[in-house]
Amino acid sequence: MLRFFIKGLIRDRQRSLLPIIVVTLGVMLTVLGHTWITGILGDVIDFNARFSTGHVKVMTSEYFENIDQMPNDLALLESEAFIAELQEKYPDMTWVERISFGGLIDAPDEEGETRAQGPAAGMALDLLSPESKEAERLNLQNILLKGTLPTSPDDVILSDEFASRLEVEPDDQVTLITTTMYGAMSITNFTVCGTIKFGVGALDRGGIIADISGIRYAMDMEDATGEILGYFPGGEYPDEKAITLAENFNNEYADEEDRFSPVMVPLRNQNSLTGMIDIIGYMSGIIISIFMIAMAIVLWNAGLVGGLRRYGEMGLRLAIGEQKGHIYRSLLSESVVIGIVGSVIGTLIGLLFASLMSKGIDFSDMMEGSTMMMPGVYRTQITPESYYIGFFPGVLATVFGTALAGIGIYRRQTANLFKELQA
Amino acid sequence: MENNTIIKTDNLVKRFPIGGGHFTALEDINLELNTGEFAGLVGPSGSGKTTMLNILGSLDNPSEGDANVLNTSIKSIGARRASQLRKKHIGFIFQTFNLMPVYTVFENVEFPLLLLKMSAAERRKAVLDALEWVGLTDKIKSKPKQLSGGESQRVAIARAMVKKPELVLADEPTANLDAENSHNILRTMEKLNEELNTTFLFATHDDKVIKYLKRIIYLEDGKVVRDEQVKK
Numbered sequence: 001m002l003r004f005f006i007k008g009l010i011r012d013r014q015r016s017l018l019p020i021i022v023v024t025l026g027v028m029l030t031v032l033g034h035t036w037i038t039g040i041l042g043d044v045i046d047f048n049a050r051f052s053t054g055h056v057k058v059m060t061s062e063y064f065e066n067i068d069q070m071p072n073d074l075a076l077l078e079s080e081a082f083i084a085e086l087q088e089k090y091p092d093m094t095w096v097e098r099i100s101f102g103g104l105i106d107a108p109d110e111e112g113e114t115r116a117q118g119p120a121a122g123m124a125l126d127l128l129s130p131e132s133k134e135a136e137r138l139n140l141q142n143i144l145l146k147g148t149l150p151t152s153p154d155d156v157i158l159s160d161e162f163a164s165r166l167e168v169e170p171d172d173q174v175t176l177i178t179t180t181m182y183g184a185m186s187i188t189n190f191t192v193c194g195t196i197k198f199g200v201g202a203l204d205r206g207g208i209i210a211d212i213s214g215i216r217y218a219m220d221m222e223d224a225t226g227e228i229l230g231y232f233p234g235g236e237y238p239d240e241k242a243i244t245l246a247e248n249f250n251n252e253y254a255d256e257e258d259r260f261s262p263v264m265v266p267l268r269n270q271n272s273l274t275g276m277i278d279i280i281g282y283m284s285g286i287i288i289s290i291f292m293i294a295m296a297i298v299l300w301n302a303g304l305v306g307g308l309r310r311y312g313e314m315g316l317r318l319a320i321g322e323q324k325g326h327i328y329r330s331l332l333s334e335s336v337v338i339g340i341v342g343s344v345i346g347t348l349i350g351l352l353f354a355s356l357m358s359k360g361i362d363f364s365d366m367m368e369g370s371t372m373m374m375p376g377v378y379r380t381q382i383t384p385e386s387y388y389i390g391f392f393p394g395v396l397a398t399v400f401g402t403a404l405a406g407i408g409i410y411r412r413q414t415a416n417l418f419k420e421l422q423a
Numbered sequence: 424m425e426n427n428t429i430i431k432t433d434n435l436v437k438r439f440p441i442g443g444g445h446f447t448a449l450e451d452i453n454l455e456l457n458t459g460e461f462a463g464l465v466g467p468s469g470s471g472k473t474t475m476l477n478i479l480g481s482l483d484n485p486s487e488g489d490a491n492v493l494n495t496s497i498k499s500i501g502a503r504r505a506s507q508l509r510k511k512h513i514g515f516i517f518q519t520f521n522l523m524p525v526y527t528v529f530e531n532v533e534f535p536l537l538l539l540k541m542s543a544a545e546r547r548k549a550v551l552d553a554l555e556w557v558g559l560t561d562k563i564k565s566k567p568k569q570l571s572g573g574e575s576q577r578v579a580i581a582r583a584m585v586k587k588p589e590l591v592l593a594d595e596p597t598a599n600l601d602a603e604n605s606h607n608i609l610r611t612m613e614k615l616n617e618e619l620n621t622t623f624l625f626a627t628h629d630d631k632v633i634k635y636l637k638r639i640i641y642l643e644d645g646k647v648v649r650d651e652q653v654k655k
Contacts, residue, residue: 315521
């Protein structure tokens with residue numbers, strides 16, 4: 001029986017083509033929207049994890065309270081031993097030290113007098129140890145525009161925009177004016193070894209990157225670090241694991257009485273990322289709901305129009321002895337077939353577009369004034385969910401739309417069949 | 424009800440509500456049809472012919488009285504049993520053929536058998552037999568739009584007859600056909616009546632049909648005014 005109706009469905013293009021086109025479009029947009037938003041939000045989270053938050057971050061509790069001020073006077077001490085302890089305790093994870101700092105960069109003229117100055121937001125990380133993956137983690141080699149990466153503790157990389165504003169080039173000397181972790185003034189000379197484009201407005205305005213040993217020297221932070229970032233293996237941020245890890249760590253280490261006691265904070269609780277991570281969790285449901293409702297309305301109407309066109313066929317089937325419920329179920333079966341066919345085609349097209357857009361679209365020019373830590377290139381990300389997410393709105397909307405349209409069958413007065421069929 | 428009685432109505436009344444009151448379409452109809460009859464309900468428009476066919480075809484219920492069709496009381500029949508009765512025992516032929524346009528002749532005739540859950544081989548044999556009865560074996564792959572009016576109605580007859588029903592109800596089956604096609608159709612139905620002993624009940628006011636009837640039941644204003652056997 002189903003084969004009989006599918007045959008009719010294939011032959012009657014008015015019955016199948018429009019619904020399949022609607023489902024295909026809806027599913028394609030669902031898949032594309034899902035991969036796009038997953039890509040964007042995933043990139044934002046990944047970007048933050050690499051540059052700023054890690055998957056978890058360990059710092060002193062007081063440092064965390066005042067983190068916006070980059071309070072290195074509240075840094076973790078004896079960091080080398082602490083990192084070793086973390087590595088022993090959580091051997092699967094990668095732990096790295098970072099120092100975020102602020103200050104002034106002074107560019108001198110030929111006589112050593114100030115020629116140009118600008119506020120800088122800097123990050124110090126391990127760029128010189130052979131085993132360090134920090135340069136790779138921040139993709140520094142690829143975003144390097146001029147010069148080289150630091151090869152000595154005295155080297156510093158400036159954002160290209162910042163370097164242009166200060167009119168400095170690689171091999172020029174600059175002076176970092178900041179404070180030590182004990183509050184004393186610190187003036188240290190560095191050599192600009194290269195310039196980079198972060199692709200993030202906030203970093204491109206005054207960002208500098210230096211090896212952690214050079215900054216430790218400048219800020220008198222021997223065996224101390226502002227932050228220890230932890231990364232789970234695989235690179236993906238596992239939210240629940242990070243929360244559990246942080247809870248366990250804090251149960252063991254955090255001490256409310258001791259402002260220098262270490263606390264671990266998962267990525268979701270940093271940089272206002274909580275909402276964004278939650279959105280990713282809800283996004284599938286939101287996208288499915290939007291497209292399902294929109295498609296169901298269109299398909300309901302298409303079903304009503306199709307139902308009117310097939311009024312004679314329905315009447316005949318009732319007269320021949322088919323029950324109303326059976327006709328209704330056959331319409332639903334047809335809609336499932338249409339939903340599946342449209343979903344398959346829509347998913348394939350959606351994935352095709354998603355893969356074409358996986359290299360990304362560069363919005364960095366539009367984000368020059370942005371103060372958020374967001375990447376400038378947005379790309380789609382195909383996840384296992386992308387392969388089946390479109391089937392939910394695709395099949396459910398066709399079934400729902402047909403179910404609504406088909407209610408009319410139950411209002412059909414069987415007694416009028418002879419009159420209707422002769423009209 | 425005698426053994427060979429296929430239809431029996433007892434004081435059958437059908438009223439339709441109109442405005443505050445009601446319209447009586449059938450009034451105290453007492454009829455009996457035996458198996459194998461070739462009979463017609465004849466009368467002008469509004470005389471109650473189609474209402475009568477609706478009730479006998481279990482598409483509608485009587486307001487008063489009852490109709491027994493194949494030993495089934497129509498008054499107390501539920502929707503499920505009514506559809507079973509139509510599916511297995513009653514064939515319908517309509518004025519406008521009502522073939523499903525996307526299906527071939529073969530598939531249109533096959534459709535009632537799908538509801539009876541017959542095997543593919545049984546269906547094929549039954550469909551080819553039915554098409555042979557109506558002389559359309561050369562058109563099995565044609566679509567309805569490729570058929571003439573007469574051919575379409577012959578397909579409709581084959582569809583009604585394919586399950587070999589005991590009773591065929593035909594409402595103005597020749598209304599859309601010219602004289603030659605009408606005669607062909609009627610001769611086909613007459614032949615099926617004789618060969619398969621199927622009971623045919625027509626609703627008609629077409630003289631071409633009346634000429635073929637062996638029993639004519641005249642209806643006027645919902646009442647049987649005359650019921651006569653025709654000697655051929």
